[in-house]
Amino acid sequence: MxxxxxxxxxxxxxxxxxxxxxxxxxxxxxxxxxxxxxxxxxxxxxxNAGARALASSRSNIIALMIPLRTDMYVPVMMEIAIAVATTARTHGYDVLLLTGEEGPDAVRRVTGSGLADAMIVMDVELEDERLPLLRGTDQPSVLIGLPADTGGLTCVDLDFGATGALCVEHLARLGHHDIAVIGEAPAVYERHTGFAERTLDGLRARARELGLGVLHRPYEGGYDAMALTLGRIFDERPGTTGFVVQNEAAVEPLLALLRQQGRAVPEDVSVVAICPDQVAVQASVRLTSVAIPAQEMGRYAVEHLVAKLEGRGSDDVVLIAPELTVRASTGPAPTAP
Amino acid sequence: MxxxxxxxxxxxxxxxxxxxxxxxxxxxxxxxxxxxxxxxxxxxxxxNAGARALASSRSNIIALMIPLRTDMYVPVMMEIAIAVATTARTHGYDVLLLTGEEGPDAVRRVTGSGLADAMIVMDVELEDERLPLLRGTDQPSVLIGLPADTGGLTCVDLDFGATGALCVEHLARLGHHDIAVIGEAPAVYERHTGFAERTLDGLRARARELGLGVLHRPYEGGYDAMALTLGRIFDERPGTTGFVVQNEAAVEPLLALLRQQGRAVPEDVSVVAICPDQVAVQASVRLTSVAIPAQEMGRYAVEHLVAKLEGRGSDDVVLIAPELTVRASTGPAPTAP
DNA sequence: CAGGGGCGTCGAAGCGCTTCGACAGCTTTT
DNA sequence: AAAAGCTGTCGAAGCGCTTCGACGCCCCTG
Incomplete structure (x- = not known):
C-alpha cells in the first residue's frame, strides 16, 4: 500500500x-x-479513507436509510438510491446503505461512530422514532417524505396534496363529475405514512370546490378484490367516469376489469395514475399520470446535504410541484346517452 | 464525542x-x-469508525456495486441489496453502495483507499472490465452473475441453464410439444450478460432431448410489439401451446393478448415465467414460475465474504438450483379436437 | 517451598493523514 | 531602506483506536 x-x-x-x-x-x-x-x-x-476520516473527522460518506419492506414503490426507492449514489459521487461522497430495520439504533450508530457525515432518511412516518435523534444531532440530514412535525428538519417530497388536486382538476376539465379513488392498501393508511392521506385531502378539497363527487376505496389483493371494489363503486355511484389510482399493484387489475366489463378507456372512463413513469408507460393502456420525481428528490437531498456540510444552506421543507403527463387513459367524459 | x-x-x-x-x-x-x-x-x-479502520486496517464495510440502469430486474436488485445490507449487519458489517457507473475506477478507488474490506459485484458481463482488477487484488469479492472465465473468482448465480431445462421439462410433462420462448430485449442478448444465453442453451438442449420444438423471440416494447410477436409465433408454429417468459415487462402484454385472442390460460396455452415471485403472484393469472433467488444470493455473497475475511472459505462458483412453483398458468396440453 | 505457567491488565508505539504555526525568500508599501 | 505582507513549504502534533510486549499476581506442580 x-x-x-x-x-x-x-x-x-x-x-x-x-x-x-x-x-x-x-x-x-x-x-x-x-x-x-x-x-x-x-x-x-x-x-487511505480511515486515516483521512480520523485526521479530518470527515468520512466523506452520506448514509442512506431505505425501508426494509419491498412491497411498495420499489422502483421509486431504487431510483432514489441510484440518484443519491451518483449525485453523491459527483461531489466526492460515497453512500452507505442502511436498512430501516435497525431503526433509531442505526441513527445512533452512524452519528456516534462518525461513519457518515450526513444522512438521508426515506420512508418517514408521521411520528417517526428517528426524528428526535435527527433533531438532536448536529449532523445534517434530509428526510424524503414528510413527518407530522417538520420543525428543525429538512424534508423533500412530492407535493401530494397538490397532486391529488391536480388529478381531479384534470378530470373535471374533461367533464367528469363522479370520481373514484383507488388507494393504497389499508395497511398504508394505518401506518400513517402521510403521503396517502395528503393526496386524499388535496383531492377531496379540490373536488369539493369544483363540485365533484369522490369515492375513496383502499385496495389490496388480486383481481377478485378489484372486481368486488369496482362492483361496489358502480353500485353506489353508477355515474362514475373518472378514476384516480394511487397504487401500482392496482393498475393492471383495474384496466383489465374495466375492459372486461365493456367500459372502454378512455372513451367510457378515464384513469389518472399517481405512479412512476415506468409503470405508466408499461401499462396496457398508456396512463395519464403524475410521476413520483424520484431522481429529483434524490439529487436534491444530496445537494442540500453537501451544501450544509460546506456551511451553506439551511433547514426547510421543499415540496416538489406535481406534473401531470397526459397519455392515453384520459379523455372527455361521455355525454349522457 | x-x-x-x-x-x-x-x-x-x-x-x-x-x-x-x-x-x-x-x-x-x-x-x-x-x-x-x-x-x-x-x-x-x-x-470511532475512522480510528478503528486506521488502527486495524479493517473498515468493516462491504462494498456493493449495483448496475446503474434501472430497466431490468429492479425488484431483484433491490431485494439483493436489502438482503446484503441486512445480512452484513448481522455480521457487524455495513454496506457501501456503488453504482456501476464508475466501472473499474470504483474498484480501484475502493481497494486502494481501504474504504471497504470486500466487494460484491452485480450485473457482471461476460468479459467484464472489472474482473482483472478483482483478480489482482487480495481483497475478497463475490460476483452475483457469471462471467465467461470464472478462474480465480467467486460467483453465485441462479443456475439459468438448469432453469431453462426445468421449464421445458414441466411443459413436456404436461404434454406440450411446441414451445415459444419470450426472451429479454435484444439489447440484453447483445450486451452478453450471459444469463439469457444460458437459459436458452439449457432450455434448447433439454427440448432437443425431449423432442420438443422451440421458438425463441426476444421482446421489447409495448402491446403492439407483443401482438406482432405472438402473431408471428402462431403463424410459424400454429400448434404452440407452451410459453416460457423471461422478461418481466412481457408478462402482462402476453397474458392480455392471449386472453384477447381467445386463448385461455391454462386451458389452451400454458405459461411458465422466470421472474421474481412478486411478479408471478401479482400477474393477472398467477404464474407458474421459477423464482430468482435474490435473497439467497445476497445472503450467500455476504456470508462467503465474511468467511473469507475471517480466513476461512475459498474461491468457487455456486449455482443455485432452480425451483419451479406451480401456480395457475400451466396445465395439461389441450388434446387435439 | 521454589519455579513454571496462565490470566488479566497496562504502557507505548504506531496506523496514515490533516492542520497549525513557523519561516525563508520574495514583493510591495511607506 | 526598512517595515510589512505574501507565497510556498516544512515540521510536528495529534486524531482515536489496536496491538504487542511486559509484568504482576495467583495457582498448580514437583
Missing part, C-alpha cells in the same frame, strides 16, 4: 505539501503541484 | 483494556468487563 509519505519522498517534498496538493487548502506552486501529481500517478497512490 | 480514553478513565482501567473488552481478543475478568460495559452504556460511547 502506497502512503502519503512515500509520495512525498518520491516527489522530494514534505508530506504536508502533498496533502495540500490533494486538498487545495493552501496555495502550491505550479511546478511542485505537477511533480506531486506525477508521483501520485506513478505510484498509484490512493489516500 | 466520547472516546475510548474517557471510557477507560470512567471505568478506572486502561484504554487497552476497554479495547479488549470491545473486541474480545484477550480474556478480561468478569468484574472488569462489567465495569467497562457499564461505563460504555453510561457515557453512550460509540467507537
Amino acid at each position: 502506497v502512503t502519503l509519505a512515500e509520495v512525498a519522498q518520491h516527489a522530494g517534498v514534505s508530506a504536508s505539501t502533498v496533502s495540500y496538493v490533494l486538498s487545495g487548502k493552501r496555495s502550491i506552486s505550479a511546478t511542485t503541484r505537477q511533480r506531486v501529481e506525477e508521483s501520485i500517478r506513478e505510484l498509484g497512490y490512493h489516500p | 466520547v472516546t475510548l480514553a474517557e471510557v477507560a478513565q470512567h471505568a478506572g482501567v486502561s484504554a487497552s483494556t476497554v479495547s479488549y473488552v470491545l473486541s474480545g481478543k484477550r480474556s478480561i475478568s468478569a468484574t472488569t468487563r462489567q465495569r467497562v460495559e457499564e461505563s460504555i452504556r453510561e457515557l453512550g460511547y460509540h467507537p
Whole structure:
C-alpha cells in the first residue's frame, strides 16, 4: 500500500505539501503541484479513507436509510438510491446503505461512530422514532417524505396534496363529475405514512370546490378484490367516469376489469395514475399520470446535504410541484346517452 | 464525542483494556468487563469508525456495486441489496453502495483507499472490465452473475441453464410439444450478460432431448410489439401451446393478448415465467414460475465474504438450483379436437 | 517451598493523514 | 531602506483506536 509519505519522498517534498496538493487548502506552486501529481500517478497512490476520516473527522460518506419492506414503490426507492449514489459521487461522497430495520439504533450508530457525515432518511412516518435523534444531532440530514412535525428538519417530497388536486382538476376539465379513488392498501393508511392521506385531502378539497363527487376505496389483493371494489363503486355511484389510482399493484387489475366489463378507456372512463413513469408507460393502456420525481428528490437531498456540510444552506421543507403527463387513459367524459 | 480514553478513565482501567473488552481478543475478568460495559452504556460511547479502520486496517464495510440502469430486474436488485445490507449487519458489517457507473475506477478507488474490506459485484458481463482488477487484488469479492472465465473468482448465480431445462421439462410433462420462448430485449442478448444465453442453451438442449420444438423471440416494447410477436409465433408454429417468459415487462402484454385472442390460460396455452415471485403472484393469472433467488444470493455473497475475511472459505462458483412453483398458468396440453 | 505457567491488565508505539504555526525568500508599501 | 505582507513549504502534533510486549499476581506442580 502506497502512503502519503512515500509520495512525498518520491516527489522530494514534505508530506504536508502533498496533502495540500490533494486538498487545495493552501496555495502550491505550479511546478511542485505537477511533480506531486506525477508521483501520485506513478505510484498509484490512493489516500487511505480511515486515516483521512480520523485526521479530518470527515468520512466523506452520506448514509442512506431505505425501508426494509419491498412491497411498495420499489422502483421509486431504487431510483432514489441510484440518484443519491451518483449525485453523491459527483461531489466526492460515497453512500452507505442502511436498512430501516435497525431503526433509531442505526441513527445512533452512524452519528456516534462518525461513519457518515450526513444522512438521508426515506420512508418517514408521521411520528417517526428517528426524528428526535435527527433533531438532536448536529449532523445534517434530509428526510424524503414528510413527518407530522417538520420543525428543525429538512424534508423533500412530492407535493401530494397538490397532486391529488391536480388529478381531479384534470378530470373535471374533461367533464367528469363522479370520481373514484383507488388507494393504497389499508395497511398504508394505518401506518400513517402521510403521503396517502395528503393526496386524499388535496383531492377531496379540490373536488369539493369544483363540485365533484369522490369515492375513496383502499385496495389490496388480486383481481377478485378489484372486481368486488369496482362492483361496489358502480353500485353506489353508477355515474362514475373518472378514476384516480394511487397504487401500482392496482393498475393492471383495474384496466383489465374495466375492459372486461365493456367500459372502454378512455372513451367510457378515464384513469389518472399517481405512479412512476415506468409503470405508466408499461401499462396496457398508456396512463395519464403524475410521476413520483424520484431522481429529483434524490439529487436534491444530496445537494442540500453537501451544501450544509460546506456551511451553506439551511433547514426547510421543499415540496416538489406535481406534473401531470397526459397519455392515453384520459379523455372527455361521455355525454349522457 | 466520547472516546475510548474517557471510557477507560470512567471505568478506572486502561484504554487497552476497554479495547479488549470491545473486541474480545484477550480474556478480561468478569468484574472488569462489567465495569467497562457499564461505563460504555453510561457515557453512550460509540467507537470511532475512522480510528478503528486506521488502527486495524479493517473498515468493516462491504462494498456493493449495483448496475446503474434501472430497466431490468429492479425488484431483484433491490431485494439483493436489502438482503446484503441486512445480512452484513448481522455480521457487524455495513454496506457501501456503488453504482456501476464508475466501472473499474470504483474498484480501484475502493481497494486502494481501504474504504471497504470486500466487494460484491452485480450485473457482471461476460468479459467484464472489472474482473482483472478483482483478480489482482487480495481483497475478497463475490460476483452475483457469471462471467465467461470464472478462474480465480467467486460467483453465485441462479443456475439459468438448469432453469431453462426445468421449464421445458414441466411443459413436456404436461404434454406440450411446441414451445415459444419470450426472451429479454435484444439489447440484453447483445450486451452478453450471459444469463439469457444460458437459459436458452439449457432450455434448447433439454427440448432437443425431449423432442420438443422451440421458438425463441426476444421482446421489447409495448402491446403492439407483443401482438406482432405472438402473431408471428402462431403463424410459424400454429400448434404452440407452451410459453416460457423471461422478461418481466412481457408478462402482462402476453397474458392480455392471449386472453384477447381467445386463448385461455391454462386451458389452451400454458405459461411458465422466470421472474421474481412478486411478479408471478401479482400477474393477472398467477404464474407458474421459477423464482430468482435474490435473497439467497445476497445472503450467500455476504456470508462467503465474511468467511473469507475471517480466513476461512475459498474461491468457487455456486449455482443455485432452480425451483419451479406451480401456480395457475400451466396445465395439461389441450388434446387435439 | 521454589519455579513454571496462565490470566488479566497496562504502557507505548504506531496506523496514515490533516492542520497549525513557523519561516525563508520574495514583493510591495511607506 | 526598512517595515510589512505574501507565497510556498516544512515540521510536528495529534486524531482515536489496536496491538504487542511486559509484568504482576495467583495457582498448580514437583
